Amino acid sequence: AGALISAYAQTPLPGETPDEFKAPVESFDYIKRSVMIPMRDGVKLNTVIVIPRKARNAPMLLTRTPYNAADMTSHAESSQMDVMLQGYDNLPDVIAKGGYIRVVQDVRGKYGSEGGYVMNRPMAGSLFNSSEVDHSTDAWDTIEWLSKNVPESNGKVGIIGGSYDGFTPLMALVNPHPALKVAVPMNPMVDGWRGDDWFHHGAFRQINMAYILEQVVTRRNDAHWFTSHYDDYDVFIRAGSAGELARQRGVEQSGFWRKVVAHPAYDAFWQSQAVDKILAKQPVTVPTLLVHGLWDAEDIYGAIAVYKAIKPNDKDNKVFLAIGPWNHGGQDGDASKLGPIKFNSDTGLYFREQILMPFLDRYLKDDASATPIAPVNAFETGTNKWRALDSWPAACTTGCVIAPATLRLAANARLNLTNSAPTPLAAPAQKNAYDEYISDPAKPVPFRQRPIPPFGYDEAKGQTWPRWLVDDQREASGRTDVLTYTTGVLTAPVKISGEPVAHLLASTSGSDADWVVKLIDVYPDQVAAQPELGGYQLMISADIFRGRYRESPVTAKPIAANTPLPYRFALPTANHVFLPGHRIMVQIQSSWFPLYDRNPQTFVQNIFYAQPADYKKATQRIYHDSYIALPLVSATVR
Ligand code: PG9
Numbered sequence: 173a174g175a176l177i178s179a180y181a182q183t184p185l186p187g188e189t190p191d192e193f194k195a196p197v198e199s200f201d202y203i204k205r206s207v208m209i210p211m212r213d214g215v216k217l218n219t220v221i222v223i224p225r226k227a228r229n230a231p232m233l234l235t236r237t238p239y240n241a242a243d244m245t246s247h248a249e250s251s252q253m254d255v256m257l258q259g260y261d262n263l264p265d266v267i268a269k270g271g272y273i274r275v276v277q278d279v280r281g282k283y284g285s286e287g288g289y290v291m292n293r294p295m296a297g298s299l300f301n302s303s304e305v306d307h308s309t310d311a312w313d314t315i316e317w318l319s320k321n322v323p324e325s326n327g328k329v330g331i332i333g334g335s336y337d338g339f340t341p342l343m344a345l346v347n348p349h350p351a352l353k354v355a356v357p358m359n360p361m362v363d364g365w366r367g368d369d370w371f372h373h374g375a376f377r378q379i380n381m382a383y384i385l386e387q388v389v390t391r392r393n394d395a396h397w398f399t400s401h402y403d404d405y406d407v408f409i410r411a412g413s414a415g416e417l418a419r420q421r422g423v424e425q426s427g428f429w430r431k432v433v434a435h436p437a438y439d440a441f442w443q444s445q446a447v448d449k450i451l452a453k454q455p456v457t458v459p460t461l462l463v464h465g466l467w468d469a470e471d472i473y474g475a476i477a478v479y480k481a482i483k484p485n486d487k488d489n490k491v492f493l494a495i496g497p498w499n500h501g502g503q504d505g506d507a508s509k510l511g512p513i514k515f516n517s518d519t520g521l522y523f524r525e526q527i528l529m530p531f532l533d534r535y536l537k538d539d540a541s542a543t544p545i546a547p548v549n550a551f552e553t554g555t556n557k558w559r560a561l562d563s564w565p566a567a568c569t570t571g572c573v574i575a576p577a578t579l580r581l582a583a584n585a586r587l588n589l590t591n592s593a594p595t596p597l598a599a600p601a602q603k604n605a606y607d608e609y610i611s612d613p614a615k616p617v618p619f620r621q622r623p624i625p626p627f628g629y630d631e632a633k634g635q636t637w638p639r640w641l642v643d644d645q646r647e648a649s650g651r652t653d654v655l656t657y658t659t660g661v662l663t664a665p666v667k668i669s670g671e672p673v674a675h676l677l678a679s680t681s682g683s684d685a686d687w688v689v690k691l692i693d694v695y696p697d698q699v700a701a702q703p704e705l706g707g708y709q710l711m712i713s714a715d716i717f718r719g720r721y722r723e724s725p726v727t728a729k730p731i732a733a734n735t736p737l738p739y740r741f742a743l744p745t746a747n748h749v750f751l752p753g754h755r756i757m758v759q760i761q762s763s764w765f766p767l768y769d770r771n772p773q774t775f776v777q778n779i780f781y782a783q784p785a786d787y788k789k790a791t792q793r794i795y796h797d798s799y800i801a802l803p804l805v806s807a808t809v810r
Contacts, residue, residue: 191253202253203226204245206284209277209317213305216544217314219277220245221322224253224268227802229326231353231536232273232318234810235261235333236340237309238387240283241276242337254744261333263504266524270532271531273325277314278454291428292364292367293387294445295346303631307343311352315344317353317687325462325691327351334358334463334501335471342447342478348458356528358463359444359500360474365442365725367473367715370432373741374718375686375768376779378414379404379627379637381423388426397421403623408766415780433780438725446479447474456482459490459535461528464745465498466553467510467641469566472744476671478562485566494527494565495550495747496520499638511642512704516556523549552667553712554693554749560584565803574669577804579659579691583797587758589666594801597677597738604736606793609653609762611685613770613787616763617654621647624766645692645709645759649666655794658694666750670803672713676739676760677797680719682773682790683730687763690714691800693750713743716764718771730775736795743800760794 197204203223205732207217219242225228238243247259254268267274281289293307294300311331319327329351331341338360345355364370369380382397389395398421401407411417415433418424437439443449460482464475479493496503496519500509508519526551531541537674546560565574578594579587583605618624620643628635649656672730691713699705720728722739733738750756763770769779772786 182802200251211313222274223324227324229330230273231276231326234275234331234341234742235337236277237337238279238282241278244276266529298444309344311344312349315351328353330536332353332356359465359468359471361471362474362477365438368471374721375716378769385423385797388428404626405622405624405789415783448477452481456486456490461492461531463722464495468500469641470500476745482799493548497551497553511639512641526531550747552747573806574803575806576801577801578799580799581657588658597675606795607655608793611762611792612789616765617761619764619767656759659756662752667745667805669696671745672743673801675799677736679736679793680790683775684772685719686762688716688761690759692758694755712748713746715743717741721726
């Protein structure tokens with residue numbers, strides 16, 4: 173009591189916080205170390221290493237992230253590693269339960285790491301990065317350190333992660349460190365212009381501006397995007413152009429934004445950092461499992477592009493592919509359904525237990541006794557079945573082939589499927605049939621039903637962005653500025669595996685135009701087992717093409733007005749069966765707003781800076797010569 177009284181008697185009254193708090197963690201089933209690992213240029217990267225207390229000769233699973241290593245390794249305050257390591261990229265039922273040492277590192281410039289952040293860091297020594305470091309050298313230096321400084325490990329490292337954290341494993345495959353034994357790039361960002369986060373075929377994905385702001389303008393994501401309207405449609409349309417909104421929100425203070433607006437075309441900036449092109453020049457030496465989501469709203473291009481690029485170099489069968497009915501990162505959690513679309517089993521659990529776990533164990537554990545996985549595991553939507561295949565695209569293990577079939581537009585909103593190979597498009601004589609619509613930039617077609625919730629992942633806040641690709645497309649088919657073509661009711665299943673390719677013959681009365689093509693599965697008028705699916709229009713594959721890049725993605729050119737011209741562009745990969753009783757639909761429109769910025773429909777040098785007077789109505793004609801080349805599994809066509 174005397175000591176207590178004397179503490180009160182002191183002036184000033186001492187604070188109650190100890191100089192250093194030592195967490196009583198002896199009872200935890202893991203040990204956590206935070207280290208600053210030096211890179212070759214002296215910059216140190218914050219790295220959290222979580223070691224199962226009983227670990228001896230355990231392999232390490234590394235994730236290199238811009239999303240806060242400390243946060244990712246303290247998701248839940250728990251004494252148990254599998255409870256603590258919940259959340260994005262941690263796959264606790266594989267990593268913690270599998271006895272792996274978990275390593276999460278902040279990339280340079282983010283959170284606890286030193287150095288400067290570069291959103292898409294080009295290769296060291298290239299025109300756009302004259303320094304000696306990039307994500308491949310940082311991965312190398314990190315793995316070098318880990319393989320020598322974690323006594324509880326067997327010195328083997330795997331690198332794993334999704335999206336941005338799926339891009340960093342790909343970069344680790346460039347001149348890989350010998351201790352890198354396996355890579356698992358999940359829904360990776362690969363080509364920011366062709367089909368991943370920033371553009372699709374030249375159209376800018378402006379709703380990512382919030383992400384760019386939060387991710388780049390401060391080290392710890394302290395600055396936040398603010399909204400000015402309940403409906404995102406209003407936020408973007410009131411601003412006018414993406415460039416103007418960037419000015420209003422302060423996005424243009426970020427160096428990355430300045431690069432984006434300086435490189436709207438597929439110039440050397442984007443081409444030189446396209447990861448598929450970089451990896452195509454490398455030998456395949458590290459077993460790699462690429463993971464692709466069929467309804468990935470962010471990086472639907474990357475995994476398949478890398479597969480196509482590196483498979484030809486795969487002399488020793490080290491390249492694997494898993495395709496699932498997932499949204500962005502859906503494989504990490506319960507993936508029994510997406511929106512109202514049910515898959516009859518938890519496809520995320522199947523992926524983790526039957527594909528990922530044996531793959532990692534086989535190459536990283538010392539006993540290497542795990543059963544080999546099939547080269548390709550692909551979930552087939554429609555029938556809801558997993559298929560084990562030898563390569564991709566492959567229709568089935570034996571006895572069937574994929575041949576291009578033609579899904580051609582016809583009069584009276586009809587769509588005709590023939591399994592003959594399509595003939596190339598030619599400019600038609602004016603007497604050829606067409607349908608037309610007015611595309612009005614003042615009333616662009618919403619990419620989903622309004623009011624459109626803001627970009628984000630918090631379902632509790634109504635942010636349903638991650639599943640918008642399975643939204644019912646009925647809203648769009650009822651508009652006069654969306655053309656809709658439909659087959660009759662199918663009497664036999666129609667299976668497609670691979671990329672549908674849109675071949676449009678189209679004209680515009682303007683001098684620039686966007687073309688959106690959507691391939692849709694129309695459910696039967698009534699569905700007894702799930703009434704809300706009656707007549708549902710489920711998008712199977714869809715994309716946008718910016719007309720100014722018709723002749724070349726490198727150079728924008730005005731479009732000749734009122735002249736039918738061919739446009740050709742690939743849509744994302746599908747692995748789908750249109751079931752008997754369903755119909756196939758194609759929708760065509762000229763805006764997808766506000767996901768993509770509006771095309772002013774008047775040719776301007778740089779659409780980021782289009783002025784209000786540049787936005788003009790245009791009459792768009794789609795000729796019935798247009799078709800979608802479908803990768804049809806021939807055995808299923810009757
Ligand atoms: N799609 C996000 C992203 C990847 C790469 C660059 C920028 C953004 C992500 O989910 O990480």
